[in-house]
Amino acid sequence: MSTPYAQRLNQPPKLRKDTMRITPLGGLGDVGRNMTVLEYNGRLLIVDCGVLFPEDSQPGVDLILPDFDMLADRLDDIAAIVLTHGHEDHIGAVPYLLRMKPDIPLVGSQLTLAFIEAKLKEHRITPYTLAVKEGQTETFGPFECEFVAVNHSIPDALAVAVTTGAGTVLHTGDFKMDQLPLDGRITDLRAFARLGEKGVDLFMTDSTNAEVPGFTVGEQEIGPVLDSVFARSKQKIVVASFSSHVHRVQQVLDAAAKYGRKVAFVGRSMVRNMGIAAEMGYLEVPPNTLVDVKKIDDLPDDKMVLMCTGSQGEPMAALSRIANRDHRVSVGPGDVVILASSLIPGNENSVFRVVNGLMALGAEVVHKGNAKVHTSGHASAGELLYCYNIVRPKNVMPIHGEVRHLIANGKIAEATGVPPERVVLAKDGHVVDLKDGKAKVVGEIPNGYVYVDGSSVGEISEADLKDRRILGDEGFISIFAVVNSETGALIAGPEIHARGVAEDDQVFEKIRPDIVKALEQAVADQSNRRDTHQLQQVMRRVVGRYVSQRLRRKPIIIPVVVEA
Template sequence: MTEVVPDLPALPALPADGLRVVALGGLGEVGRNMTVLEHRGRLLVIDCGVLFPEEHHPGIDLILPDFDYLRDRLDDVDAIVLTHGHEDHIGALPYLLQRKPDIPLLGSQLTLALVEAKLKEHRISPYTLGVREGQTEHLGVWGLEFVAVNHSIPDALAVCVRTDAGVLLHTGDFKMDQLPLDRRLTDLRAFARLGEEGVDLFLTDSTNAEVPGFTTPEREIAPAIDKVFRHTEGRIIVACFSSHVHRVQQVLDAAHKAGRRVAMVGRSMVRNMTIAAELGYLHVPDGVLIDIKKVDSLRDDQLVLVCTGSQGEPMAALSRMANRDHRIEVGPGDTVLLASSLIPGNENAVYRVINGLMRLGADVVHKGNAKVHVSGHASAGELLYCYNIVKPRNVMPVHGEWRHLVANGRLAEATGVPRERVLLCQDGTVVDLVDGVAEIVGEVPCGYVYVDGSALGGETSDELLRDRRILRDEGFVTAIVVVDTSTGEVVSEPEITSRGVAEDQEVFDRIRPRVEQAVIEAMAKGTTDTYALQQVVRRTLGSWVGTKLRRRPMIIPVVIDA
């Protein structure tokens, strides 16, 4: 496999008959999926998603792709193609379209409906073109063909991009469920037809490449859900993704069979399921759905709540319930059903929510103790099947952490793709397809762009996050010293206080004289600048705290010249 290497040479010019692929997200991580294609001076974007923050991103709401590569070339973008409606593929659109709202969006009916609702909240009215499987579109230098794929959200599409430089096939997120709930199969006949035509570059979903065999069909989890509904006497709370229409459909059907009523909890859940029902993707049995305001009028054994928060998101409904910060109070007799798998990196947050719910007395049913969720991504057997029928000339695994990309690349090699034609890339890698050969030719800057409340991008830096982590994990110590630089004296004894250091304040009595003496010595040597004196205080106090207390808190020195 050809891996990206550091210190690549400056990015070369793209040959006139070449196709350039620039990964701006989704490689080395599960989220913020975004790929930019370039041909004859024109650009085509595939997906524009977000990455959800982990524990080492304190205070961060979302992480975006780095749009700098497009900053001066937005007028060259012919369209943004959306493979499906999950947040890790559409969530960053508002932030990109704020820069140029009239970029056309191409996607399926449900995908565009979810996007339009999201953009409406940002007061953006997009230009959209609805497409469906089997449809072809021509946009300048781009020939597009859309292929039905099965995923954990309806209306997902793969996209085949035809150019003078060759044919690229991007699967998006997919699996090969042979008994899908919506009867919409991944169109393997179309994959085979494209393979016979000749696929020069195959971009494939890598998320489950390490998992042997085939992904379990969605229908097989219905008995486990029905069992929970049959044997639970109290209230049932189901947590899943707010876009997982198939799972919500199974919950509605199970509730109808058990004679229960269902209320949706959470703005995104209500919005997305309303859209899905209006478009016919979600079929609500008569009399099952009720407004959240009416739940208090029902007995616990008559009620099901469907909410967000299956990934432990701090502000989602389920996390707030676990923290007793929600109008729905969870307690003994309640059963919480986590109808989702763990996204890599979210494990600690999810288990924290599970522990919080169980501490309140609820029973928690999750994938670890019951078969209540199946993945939406193709396992190794399905990927092998696709490689064998597509027979691509070059392969670029996408959508996954590094281990997923490596496993996917090995599968491609096992089916006969030459090792040097399997490209392992990371965010920012640039691949050129010229004369049927794909090669890594360089990199572009591709850092994390943070959404932090109302702040975006440069206002939130890695240094700021490092400071937040120190404050969270180690606490802080402040030292206030009043000096008279004209006489070189310390006017009053240093005042030292701490928070989050887990030590009595008296412990700092031992360091006060040393801080005072260090400041006096610095002034005796001619240091009168208060900032320089603050650094003296920082070094003296920090060294002592690190040695004596074995801690590394944030040191905040304040020197006042009287």
């Protein structure tokens, strides 16, 4: 495989004429934040624009966006944004990009556009959209895009083949090869084969399940398992899933109708997305099955099913709040909670924290680890082998996955005969040029995480997150002193207050004489008499040394010196 992942590269050279440049801004190294920028003869085409959800090491962060810096002064060059499907990790960052230029065309399937339009409405953005479907070809600037049906865990997913004078790039988006999907819409391998016959110069393939041997379990195998859980449950059932997983919601609705239960959607995104899916005909709601969540108090527990968000342990989602007893919905002994989703890498601790909380309340928790209540939406190794043999690409660039997934996908490509030097192992920010049927990494651009924290976007830095982690782990100490503005003599203090430190404030009385002595020595130098910053650093060093040696802690220390 070309380009070792950890290798540091220089800035890319100026793009040559009639060369296609591919720059991933997200999705290579993480499961999320998917975004790829294609450039040809001065114009740009963006494929997907998603978010990544934060981990425990990013406290207070709501979302993580791709880094749009490379686009900031080239917004007029963007021909379109092509969205492969409606999951948050592929569309969630669109509102933040359209804030910069609201009239960039959005291209996607009917359901995908409906989901993003509803999201943009909350951001008060009215987009320009173009709905496409499989078999359709559209041209955006110099990019000819052919859309191909693929099967995924959400209806209406599309792959896109982008052709320019430099060649053809086939981007799968997220896909699998379920041969008996619930909606009857299979991955169009005939189109893949036809494109392969014409010549695919770069095949960008979903890597999420590249380490999983064989084939991904079909959606139809989940229905009987859900049915059995519903059949034996005597009290309330709570099902947690992604708010866009229409197929799973359909199976829950069907099981509820069979056993005479009512279903209430819980969570704003769940209510919004399933309302859209039902209105557009992607979700068939059995008669007299849906009820408003406000009416659940009128239903007996054995007639109730709650379909909610929070399957990934998100702190503010419905399921986490239920586990924390911070929601109008409660669970207890005899209730059943079904986690109908896979674990996204990095979310394990959050999810099992919620599972433990629910079980502590007495609920039975059914999840993928103990029952087949979910199947992945991504192709496993056997399916990827089929695709490589069908397409026979000249070059391969694994996308969508952690480093281990990308490497595993690259090895599968090599096993089918793709030369190792034609397997491009790239990461976010790497710049790949496609010219004369050969793709190679030519450089790297700065590419970092952009954090959404409340209403602020991009203002939180890694240093801020480090401070938050220290505050959470080590605590906070403040030191206050007043000095005479003329003589520098200590007038009041030092007062020491600690928060989040196990020891009482009285423990710092031992260090007070040392602080006073250090301040007096510092002000003895006439040149430093009015340098309050230096006096603050003196107090920080004295307290920091004491806390480190005696208490074995490294809290944040905030010294304040005021002149009077």
